[in-house]
Amino acid sequence: MDTVFLILIAAAASAILFYSAGQYGKNLVYQADRLFLDYYARQIVRVLTTASIQPPGCQPDYFLAYLKEMAYRGELSTEEVQKNLEKIIGKAMKPLKGAYDYAVVFSLENENYMFIWYRKAGNIAQKSRRCKLNDTLYEKWVSNLKGQVYSYSVPLNVKVHRGGTDVYILMTLRVFIWPAGLNKPPC
Amino acid sequence: MRGYSALEDVPMIVPIAVALILFFSSLSWAIKTVSETNQKVDSALTVLTVADAFAQWGVLTKDTFKQSCDAIASKTKDFGFLVFVADPDKVPGGNIIKNSWLSNSKLQDCSYLNDRDNCCSNTNEAPKSKTPLYIRFFPVVYQNSNGVNDVNIMVVVVWPKG
Numbered sequence: 001m002d003t004v005f006l007i008l009i010a011a012a013a014s015a016i017l018f019y020s021a022g023q024y025g026k027n028l029v030y031q032a033d034r035l036f037l038d039y040y041a042r043q044i045v046r047v048l049t050t051a052s053i054q055p056p057g058c059q060p061d062y063f064l065a066y067l068k069e070m071a072y073r074g075e076l077s078t079e080e081v082q083k084n085l086e087k088i089i090g091k092a093m094k095p096l097k098g099a100y101d102y103a104v105v106f107s108l109e110n111e112n113y114m115f116i117w118y119r120k121a122g123n124i125a126q127k128s129r130r131c132k133l134n135d136t137l138y139e140k141w142v143s144n145l146k147g148q149v150y151s152y153s154v155p156l157n158v159k160v161h162r163g164g165t166d167v168y169i170l171m172t173l174r175v176f177i178w179p180a181g182l183n184k185p186p187c
Numbered sequence: 188m189r190g191y192s193a194l195e196d197v198p199m200i201v202p203i204a205v206a207l208i209l210f211f212s213s214l215s216w217a218i219k220t221v222s223e224t225n226q227k228v229d230s231a232l233t234v235l236t237v238a239d240a241f242a243q244w245g246v247l248t249k250d251t252f253k254q255s256c257d258a259i260a261s262k263t264k265d266f267g268f269l270v271f272v273a274d275p276d277k278v279p280g281g282n283i284i285k286n287s288w289l290s291n292s293k294l295q296d297c298s299y300l301n302d303r304d305n306c307c308s309n310t311n312e313a314p315k316s317k318t319p320l321y322i323r324f325f326p327v328v329y330q331n332s333n334g335v336n337d338v339n340i341m342v343v344v345v346w347p348k349g
Binding site for chain 2: 003004006007009010011013014015017018020021022024025028029031032033035036039040043044046047049050051052054060062088091092093094095096
């Protein structure tokens with residue numbers, strides 16, 4: 001019986017070692033992969049704030065300058081902005097496009113202009129949509145995001161026309177990336 | 188009366204040997220797994236360090252690309268790397284990892300790429316055929332010859348030396 005116990009103890013010790021090593025390895029590799037996607041979200045923001053676009057019939061201009069102009073005109077939630085944004089983010093997201101969905105949100109003065117590219121669960125085709133949300137709906141959508149979500153944001157200074165004068169206010173540009181099919185638009 | 192057990196006829200050395208074999212084989216497996224994991228994590232950190240050396244400019248130009256290449260190549264000792272900037276249409280989509288897109292034999296230096304101005308490598312030695320490659324893609328803005336800031340994809344490949 002002593003020998004039986006010896007074998008049992010050895011087998012249990014081996015199993016504990018196997019499991020511990022496996023879990024340690026899996027967790028570390030998972031954390032390392034998350035770093036990449038965090039960095040990717042940060043790069044998307046960098047790209048959005050430095051890339052050029054060329055609207056039809058116009059000279060190339062910075063997308064950020066164009067965005068600020070549209071914010072001044074109150075035309076952020078338009079198809080034109082969506083198309084120009086798509087030209088940039090479509091290229092930037094090319095390596096991840098098959099596996100991840102994403103959204104870009106411009107937030108200013110309690111209004112949130114969302115542009116989202118998403119899939120329904122189990123579908124391959126990606127759809128796009130734009131929404132204008134108040135803070136309550138936007139924060140509710142953010143708090144209900146499923147899966148591992150990677151996000152990065154930057155503050156921007158934009159000029160708007162209020163009460164007969166031009167004033168500068170804060171606009172936040174935020175990018176979200178999440179595994180495909182897990183989240184849908186709030187509108 | 189005490190019953191008979193077949194185990195009584197087994198020499199003591201057999202179960203002790205089995206136990207020792209089980210224990211040491213699992214220990215060596217665990218050490219090997221941890222070592223491989225450490226290498227993966229170190230590679231991941233190296234990929235990010237190399238990528239950031241180029242991405243930190245915000246907008247890459249031919250000159251800033253070269254400056255970053257010279258700076259990071261001298262700092263990366265334990266890993267070989269190759270970095271180049273590609274048109275997004277020429278980059279495989281659908282997965283962040285595409286190990287089949289590049290093969291070890293092509294990574295001797297940047298000479299196989301048509302646009303060597305946008306390629307940086309810190310070694311002239313190709314990785315051995317069984318060396319694992321860590322490939323990551325990052326979006327960057329690269330200023331073209333017309334002064335327009337185009338969206339490109341920076342491809343970073345890292346492999347352990349030795």
